[in-house]
Amino acid sequence: MTISPDTKDWTWVLNRPCPECGFDSRTITGRDVPALLRVNVAEWPAVLHDPAVRERRRPDSWSPLEYACHVRDVFRIYTYRLNLMLTEDDPEYPNWDQDETAIADRYGEQVPGTVIAELIAAGETLAEAFEAVPDDAWQRTGTRGDGAHFTVETFARYFVHDPIHHLHDVQSS
Numbered sequence: 267m268t269i270s271p272d273t274k275d276w277t278w279v280l281n282r283p284c285p286e287c288g289f290d291s292r293t294i295t296g297r298d299v300p301a302l303l304r305v306n307v308a309e310w311p312a313v314l315h316d317p318a319v320r321e322r323r324r325p326d327s328w329s330p331l332e333y334a335c336h337v338r339d340v341f342r343i344y345t346y347r348l349n350l351m352l353t354e355d356d357p358e359y360p361n362w363d364q365d366e367t368a369i370a371d372r373y374g375e376q377v378p379g380t381v382i383a384e385l386i387a388a389g390e391t392l393a394e395a396f397e398a399v400p401d402d403a404w405q406r407t408g409t410r411g412d413g414a415h416f417t418v419e420t421f422a423r424y425f426v427h428d429p430i431h432h433l434h435d436v437q438s439s
Contacts, residue, residue, distance in 0.1 A: 284431060289427050294426070295419070296399065299426045301393075310334055310337070313436050314334055314378040334381050335368065338385040340364075342388050345391055346359070348418070358409045404419040405417050
């Protein structure tokens with residue numbers, strides 16, 4: 267699964283519109299993320315009510331159910347990482363192999379109703395966490411295990427592209 271034709275340079279998400287979904291993180295701030303996140307979360311129940319929720323529409327992409335599981339887990343991981351950035355000085359958080367997790371957790375076999383409830387809860391937890399970021403904390407930093415360095419502000423803007431892009435993936439296929 268890929269999000270961009272240029273996955274080696276993660277900063278493209280912050281510097282130009284996504285060529286696939288059109289999202290442009292340059293037009294938002296970290297304070298905009300909770301509202302964008304809630305709008306995104308509200309769209310996922312319809313995706314999981316599709317009778318073809320387990321079908322991969324293309325061999326190079328996940329099924330809608332697998333995407334929903336991924337988005338749920340992204341919300342959980344970003345909540346953890348955001349907490350690290352707000353409570354520790356320049357933490358390094360471990361990489362996450364999303365494809366390995368999809369296989370190990372059997373995304374395609376999970377129960378859609380359970381996944382949507384978990385996705386909604388995890389999305390709201392993360393929206394509340396971003397809302398609670400103090401004004402003086404948006405420039406706090408953290409580093410991903412692969413060396414990608416973020417401020418809380420760039421972390422928020424980078425993050426929100428993921429669920430928006432994946433919703434685009436499942437709605438446009």
